[in-house]
Amino acid sequence: MDYDYQNASNDSDFVTETLDDQVLSDKPRILLMGLQRSGKSSIQRVVFGKMPPNDTLYLESTTKIQKEDITRSFIDFQIWDFPGQVDFFDEMAYDPQDIFGTVGALIFVIDAQDDYNEALHKLFTTVTSAYRVNPNITFEVLIHKVDGLSDDYKIDTQRDVQQRMSDALADAQLEYIHLTYYLTSIYDNSIYEAFSKIIQKLIRELPTLENLLNVLCSNSGIDKAYLFDTLTKIYIATDSSPVDMQSYELCSDMIDVCIDVECIYGSAQGSSPHNLSILDTTGRNNNVMDGQQTPVSLDDIRDPDNESLEQRSVQQQHRLQNSETEASSLIKLDNGDVLYMREVNRLLVLICLLRQDNFEKHGLIDYNFHCFKEAVTEVFEFSRKRSTQQQQHD
Incomplete structure (x- = not known):
């Protein structure tokens, strides 16, 4: 307006x-x-x-x-x-x-x-x-x-x-x-x-987010972590270590790199929960609602219980819709450092900078990320409920 x-x-x-x-x-x-x-x-x-x-x-x-x-x-x-x-x-x-x-x-x-x-x-x-x-x-x-x-x-x-x-x-x-x-x-x-x-300054959950990022970095060997807003490339939180423009620019540019690659090659939506688009987040996980058919694998066709192909397709659609669906990306730099991106939700993305030898424990990093993701979700869910209660009280 x-x-x-x-x-x-x-x-x-x-x-x-x-x-x-x-x-x-x-x-x-x-x-x-x-x-x-x-x-x-x-x-x-x-x-x-x-x-x-x-x-x-x-x-x-x-x-x-x-x-x-x-x-x-x-x-x-x-x-x-x-x-x-x-x-x-x-x-x-x-x-x-x-x-x-x-x-x-x-x-x-x-x-x-x-x-x-x-x-x-x-x-x-x-x-x-x-x-x-x-x-x-x-x-x-x-x-x-x-x-x-x-x-x-x-x-x-x-x-x-x-x-x-x-x-x-x-x-x-x-x-x-x-x-x-x-x-x-x-x-x-x-x-x-x-x-x-x-x-x-306008995000009241900022201290909690910073504490969560500090815990993630200390437990995963991460040198620097940023929580970015996907649309604007504005980082809404980072850990307590000093922000230097070089690391920030690398992490910020990674979002553009992922979007550029996806514009060229497209995304394999529906084939894997880890091959999802960060370019168009509005249509994600809407295969069933939009009437699009999810591809059915050979394992689904060889049904040991003799269920129909249609029944198996519906079950796979349900599994995909309820699975963890975050995009991820990995970039190795010439100096040996690693840029690691994981999607928290369709609006937020976590980008970390760490040394390659620390990334060898990527199983631990993945586990810590899922703990971080659950904690962030709980923080904003609690904040949403508190805001709703305040509005009702007013």
């Missing part, structure tokens, strides 16, 4: 009428704000729309709020992309409570390749005004378009932005408002790394 604000300045009831027409959901809301041409829409299209970064050069400037529900993803929230030229804190025209009252994170994008004096003024106004409406918002600042800039210039720019915002908040006696800063670009994995850390 899109909200057109081209004539909003002439209509003081526009936002109120628009929001009244919309059924606001309980999903966490993430706002993308910033000046025009700062790169907000490009970020949204690349991270959540899988648009190639070079194609964003042809995007037009945003003139209306673009609201998107993130579907087919573990990360269940809404993204709102705001036009940079509209003041949404004008209480004569807009109701800030309707816009910022249920926000989980406010992401402000600054173009590092442009003069950012105006952007810093807009950032200060936005943060202080939104905090008065909802003190629970997490404020994130993306110092964007840093590709092509030298490392020293990137660091100096981030230091300058942080210092000037810190001074401005201190002068206004608002030192308690906390902002987090990231250097990002859509042409590398820095934008995914930043969004991973932003999304993790």
Whole structure:
């Protein structure tokens, strides 16, 4: 659903009428704000729309709020992309409570390749005004378009932005408002790394997931483990060892490799519970419901009990539907390390980096993974029940 604000300045009831027409959901809301041409829409299209970064050069400037529900993803929230030229804190025209009252994170994008004096003024106004409406918002600042800039210039720019915002908040006696800063670009994995850390702040199960990953790594000889959202390549949790960009990029790129291979060769769905698609998760395990016939093996035809072929086919369909159905992949690197991927469910995938000699105990690793998978399932099942009970109580 899109909200057109081209004539909003002439209509003081526009936002109120628009929001009244919309059924606001309980999903966490993430706002993308910033000046025009700062790169907000490009970020949204690349991270959540899988648009190639070079194609964003042809995007037009945003003139209306673009609201998107993130579907087919573990990360269940809404993204709102705001036009940079509209003041949404004008209480004569807009109701800030309707816009910022249920926000989980406010992401402000600054173009590092442009003069950012105006952007810093807009950032200060936005943060202080939104905090008065909802003190629970997490404020994130993306110092964007840093590709092509030298490392020293990137660091100096981030230091300058942080210092000037810190001074401005201190002068206004608002030192308690906390902002987090990231250097990002859509042409590398820095934008995914930043969004991973932003999304993790909105996941209340994060400490439990980190503990489970720590146990898995220590008991399996795994050097680093990431729990990825399959659709966006955002990792929602990792173990407590330091995150280095090289290991993260390797694990993130493995998802693309698996998808590319599957696009070329296809997937053998129905032939084995371990040959499943991570490219199209919506049609998985629907052979019976969709009316597709599951292949029948020779062992099923040679029926010792003289059951009919049709009866045996139905039984095999039932077994396949109820079996453990996670995709898996293994990549051996030139340096001897191993990238090991296992699917937790159709929305989450675990990718581990470990040494090849540790992978020789792959039976133990497989067993520990299934224990991890069961624990993760229980965590989110408990969280779902708790959320349902809270909604009923409210």
